[in-house]
Amino acid sequence: MRLAVRLTAQAWVSSLALLMPLVASAQFDDVDTFPASEPERGCPKRPDVVPFTARNLVGLPGSGWLAHQAIIPESKDRFFVESERDRSGVKLVPEDVDVRKLGAPDPSVPLWVFGKADSAACRAVPVVWWAVRMGTDADRKTYLMSELQVDCDVLPPGRLSGTPVALRQKDAPTGCKLRRADDNSTSDEGRGLPLELSDVLPERTSCEAPECQRKWEIFSSRWDDGSAVFDIAVSWMKRGGKKDPCEWATEDHTALLLRPAGALAPLPLRSGGAFFGALYDSTGLRTVFSRTLGVLNVHDAAKPKVAPKAVRYGSPTEEELAHGKRTLSPCKK
Template identity: 55%
Template sequence: MTGRAMRAVLTWGLVLAVWPLAARAQVDADNGDAVVVDMPEPDRGCPAKPEFLPMTPMALVGIERLGWLVHQAIIPPGKDKFFQAGARSRSGVKPVPAEMARKLGAPDTKVPLWVFGKADSKACKATPTAWWAVRMGTDEDRQTYLMAEVAVECELLPPGRLSGTPVALRQKDEPTGCRLRRPNRSQTGKDSDGLPPDYAEHVPPQDCAAPECARLWEYFGVTGGEDSAGAFDLTVSYLHRNGSNPCNWATDDLSKLFVRHAESTALQELKPGGVLFGGLWDFNGLRYILSRQMGVFYAYDYQQLKAPRPKMTPKSVRYGSPTEEDLIHAKRSLSPCKK
């Protein structure tokens, strides 16, 4: 080996040892010198231990503007100086000085927030700009929540539909290659339509004979990629007809959340369930199934669900207390009176 070739080999090895992973060295074909060329950094994918922060519409808490608030913390009663005496028995919202937010439990802003918004779009960076103390709930369960108004570097869907609800991740590095997928398939069945067999086996039998009773069902789900793994949300309603006004009919309703594993036709029920609003996918396929219900956010880890000894308990975050209206409409129904 010539002296020049030896120097090229040594230089190349040194460059590979000290240069960032996003770059690689190649040998110049003309003179044998090592040349550094930029290489694309591999995707990080979805995090193994995510820190999810649910988001709430501003209008829902009493701020008369379009936009979203990111959950920060539950303010302990001993630190709640915003709602005192009689104010604690009512809902409300008050601004929180930035210098107080950290003491009330807000996460360190040195660790960025990454927001998943529109379907199949990558996460974009979000920066807290203002904090709010939000008092919500009923007499039986009323708490004060610390929420942050954020500036985001992408467009989010306006509040109004569950399928457009964004969710934030808190981590140092951008979760490249991790994408939020929204429900992309649905089917409904009327009185004479039978439930698909894979769903029917999870629905308890019930007497429902026409014309006194009608059974309606609906499911929607999210899948992605080449495998068939996905999550599905089912609602079944039995309408007991009594007169011509559907609002006078008694109903029996049930809702269930399922996961279907790749290359499987069977459905596995997920508890405590919740209303499906999406899933996170990366180069490994489905990673997390996302749902929410009555002020609680759930994230089911698909890798744990399909393990030989599956862990079925989801990661949960309490981000709000249900109001009286929420409790009234808590049960999902396909009754035409509740449309």
């Protein structure tokens, strides 16, 4: 009972700490986070990226975010022992525990959180630490996460496009901003697939209406210099004389594409995934983020053919693995 009381009290304190800066920041939406006289540092060449997870996804009550800090080695995991390691759970890390010994990065290096689209990053400070056990029997780990006190507005959990991301570095990344996908188009609108994108998709000459139907969806972001990122999903569905969409033979294909400034056609980014956002500054597009189950991919926009840096922040559950496939099939599985 004592543990439950302590957890609840600390959770209330952290919730107030998270809410207070949000209320204050709402009055200054049009004010830059950093002084105008400070020279722009721009986006880092090799960003140390910190992903976020919604509180409710790890079993904590309330609305808010947890920042991924480290994966706790099994040899140092004193939070989940014996049979507890066989199931998911979340436990408060006591204040007297040295989180550096659990794998946490140097706390003297601040986090700079990007929340809303096209806004500057703001400084964040860890206030409460949690040990989160998640995954399946085949791949279950304990993650060290923290609640943050932030100095700017962060959108509540709900959609992928509102999930924050942070950089861990000494100086503020002044002049660096995060852009989300700001355009969306689908085959349901009656338009054909843009020519510059259709060339990168596999041909399906045997797919002819009405026996076979092709559906597509595109999420994208563009910049003034002509660079752009395209996230494409395509599904070919053969009816085979059956009325139930769940009985149609369906083939799905996804691609994440980058069109560099001055290029005529986009290039596929290796180890793609769902387009998460992109960092840019006065020099143009710098870093593209994509996300797969439990992994945030960090692509260098200047080197689209190079494999991205993969930052792991969670282990998917059986349910997430079963429903993680991206498809445009009308079948509701």
